[in-house]
Amino acid sequence: MTRSAIPFTPVKRRAFLGGLAGTAAAIGLTACGVSESNDDDKKGDKGGEGGGKQGTRSVRTDNGTIEAPAHPQRVIACENWDTLMLLDLGIVPVGIPDGIANPAALPADVYQKLRRVKTIGVAGxxxxxxxxxxxxxxxxxxxxKDKTAPLKTIAPVAYFNWSDSGALWYEQLDxxxxxxxxxxxxxxxxxxxRRRLKEVKDAYAAQISKTTWAPLSGGQNGAFFLGSPLLTVMRDLGLRIGAKIAKDEAGFVQKSYEELEILDDCDVLLYPQLFDGKAPALTQQLLDxxxxxxxxxxxxxxxxxxxxxxxxxxRWANGAVDEIEKILRKL
Structure with missing residues (x-):
């Protein structure tokens, strides 16, 4: 069946500033298959028999206070965003949703960490x-929340509402x-x-001060989407954002091809590309x-x-800084 290469769950609220408000569907990321996991390979099962024997600690969650292992070793990620955040923290989950381990949708090093991790079903x-x-x-x-609450009979569930909380991605990561x-x-x-931000801002201050930018991606039926979670990084770099994108906007705002003139105040445009070098199908339609x-x-x-x-x-934010730095060199 066809499934998004990384089927990220949408997050409400436009002030999901540079977080993960967009979905792969909005970017047009699609791929066949669900996972590269191998049920005969145990390399994804890291960390022994869990952290419970090392004591517990109280953790406040949006579902109440739970008793979690002091040093969790075998963590399940119920959503793809959870997976990428855990990798930031040096934890390779022992279980991840179907579909995330896709080489077209991940940097090579991230894919290698996840390719043999066992899957736990479709996100949601x-x-x-x-x-x-x-x-x-x-x-x-x-x-x-409702789907994962019963899982507490298996292990403590740390639930942090992101669907409609308005929290920023780095707040959730905290x-x-x-x-x-x-x-x-x-x-x-x-x-x-922060080090990379300062480095790039100092090196390319002239280019940053003289240009106006916007991110956009292709949509269905003659539509495109203005905005992206990438806006957080762009703003942290001090880039001026055009195309009438609101100051608190970071999600995807749908426009029609007839409205492409809204980009006329922009000197630089950014659009998504998969890690195999191809543009997502809907974005390629826009480019054509x-x-x-x-x-x-x-x-x-x-x-x-x-x-x-x-x-x-x-990890994703630093990757974006690296890519934007390469673009600044060309200006």
């Missing part, structure tokens, strides 16, 4: 039997870091991100359209693909 439909077989000591969820007791790892990730080819930034050769288009972890 966790398979309790599959989860139980992995003997987890903690289950992390940010979207499916909560996950606390749940797995990895705040030190998060401090290191934040420091590296003659109206797109008449946009000012496109005519100037200043429309660029970017692979870290959806940002929900510091």
């Amino acid at each position: 439909t966790p398979n309790a039997q599959a989860i139980g077989a992995l003997k987890p000591d903690l289950i992390v969820d940010q979207f499916y 909560k996950v870091a606390d749940a797995v007791n990895r705040r030190d790892a998060l401090t290191d990730a934040k420091s590296e991100y 359209n003659k109206v797109w080819k008449g946009v000012r930034a496109v005519r100037a050769g200043h429309a660029f693909p970017i692979r870290h288009y959806t940002v929900g972890s510091y």
